[in-house]
Each structure stands twice: as structure tokens, then as C-alpha cells.
Amino acid sequence: MNKMYDIIVSRRTVRQFRPESVPRLVLERIVEAGRLAPSAANLQPLEFILADEDAVRREVFPCLKWAAYIAPAGNPAPGREPTAYVIVLANTQVREKGFEYDVGAAMENMILAGLTEGVASCWLLSVDRDRLREIFTVPVTHKIDSVLALGYPAEEPKVEELKDSCRYWKEADGTFHVPKRKLKDLIHYGKF
Numbered sequence: 001m002n003k004m005y006d007i008i009v010s011r012r013t014v015r016q017f018r019p020e021s022v023p024r025l026v027l028e029r030i031v032e033a034g035r036l037a038p039s040a041a042n043l044q045p046l047e048f049i050l051a052d053e054d055a056v057r058r059e060v061f062p063c064l065k066w067a068a069y070i071a072p073a074g075n076p077a078p079g080r081e082p083t084a085y086v087i088v089l090a091n092t093q094v095r096e097k098g099f100e101y102d103v104g105a106a107m108e109n110m111i112l113a114g115l116t117e118g119v120a121s122c123w124l125l126s127v128d129r130d131r132l133r134e135i136f137t138v139p140v141t142h143k144i145d146s147v148l149a150l151g152y153p154a155e156e157p158k159v160e161e162l163k164d165s166c167r168y169w170k171e172a173d174g175t176f177h178v179p180k181r182k183l184k185d186l187i188h189y190g191k192f
């Protein structure tokens with residue numbers, strides 16, 4: 001075990017955040033980790049909008065859908081909203097299709113980079129892209145792919161062994177539980 005491995009295997013999506021803002025420098029380091037992610041053919045079609053000011057955060061929040069299996073119970077509670085967002089764009093003039101692999105790599109890089117600084121996050125694909133395009137005046141040349149919601153964590157979701165359902169759940173005390181398939185059900189040694 002080493003520190004990086006520990007961060008990777010203990011990473012959990014967080015949807016409740018403390019109100020302290022994340023310093024701009026830390027947020028820039030997170031985006032930097034996204035910028036340097038692997039990119040197919042090294043085309044680097046991704047661009048990033050960093051949104052951490054109060055007024056814009058208030059506009060972004062209603063564009064996001066949280067924890068669909070248990071909605072609305074998984075929504076950030078009032079005062080527990082994310083304190084920053086990275087909106088990940090694909091420049092279709094650089095790459096029209098197939099940029100989603102790059103998005104995946106950049107998102108995971110940013111998620112893990114955040115955790116090295118104590119910053120938790122939630123990757124959101126269920127977002128109101130039309131409204132986000134208006135808020136950030138995104139040109140038609142750029143697709144809005146994902147949003148990374150960030151902040152200091154106010155919850156500690158627990159990983160569970162998946163039994164009969166992949167649905168996550170929340171206990172009455174607010175603890176979030178995330179079932180994961182067992183390694184022995186997914187790993188094939190030598191042949192299928």
C-alpha cells in the first residue's frame with residue numbers, strides 16, 4: 001500500500017460540503033491535473049471553466065441533478081452546497097466525437113488531485129446544458145460534457161459489498177452507502 005493507492009481505493013463521491021471555500025490556487029492545481037491527463041492522439045480537445053464565485057455558484061446549483069436513485073434525499077442540504085465547479089467542455093473543432101475517454105481521464109485526474117488537498121467532489125453528467133451554456137456564454141463550437149462539483153467534505157460515504165442491487169442508499173442518520181461489485185465477480189485470471 002502507498003499513499004496514492006490509498007487515495008484511489010478510498011475515494012468516494014461526496015454530495016455534502018462544508019461552507020469554507022477552496023483557495024483559488026488549489027482549484028487551479030486541480031484543473032492543471034485535468035489539463036495534463038492522457039488524451040487520445042494527444043489532441044487535447046478539453047477546456048475547463050472554473051466557477052467559484054458566490055453569484056455564479058448560485059446560478060449553477062439549480063442546473064445539477066444529484067443521486068438519482070434516491071432523489072431528492074442525496075441533494076446537498078442547504079448550507080452544504082459545493083463551493084466550486086469545474087465545467088468540462090469539448091472543443092468540437094479539435095475533436096468532434098470520441099472525446100469522452102479524454103473527459104474520463106481528466107475528471108478522474110481532477111478528482112484524485114482534489115483529494116490530495118482534502119477537496120472532495122461529485123462528477124455530474126445529469127446537468128442542464130442549455131442553461132449552463134447561457135450562464136457561461138459557451139460558444140456552439142464547444143460541447144458541455146460534465147460538471148465537477150467541489151468542496152471540503154461534510155460526509156463520509158461508505159463502500160459496501162454489492163449483494164443484489166447497485167443502488168446506493170442513505171441511512172436515517174445521513175450516512176451514504178455505495179455498493180461495489182466484488183473483485184472475484186469481475187476478475188478473470190488468464191481466460192474468461
Ligand SMILES: Cc1cc2nc3c(=O)[nH]c(=O)nc-3n(C[C@H](O)[C@H](O)[C@H](O)COP(=O)(O)O)c2cc1C
Pocket residue numbers: 011012013014015065066067068122123124125126127157168178
Ligand atoms: C460519468 C458519471 C456521471 C455521473 N453523474 C452523476 C450525476 O449526474 N449526479 C450525481 O449525483 N452523481 C453522478 N455520478 C456519481 C455516481 O453516482 C457515483 O460515482 C456512483 O454512485 C459510485 O459512487 P462512488 O463514486 O462513491 O464510487 C456520476 C459518475 C460518473 C462516473
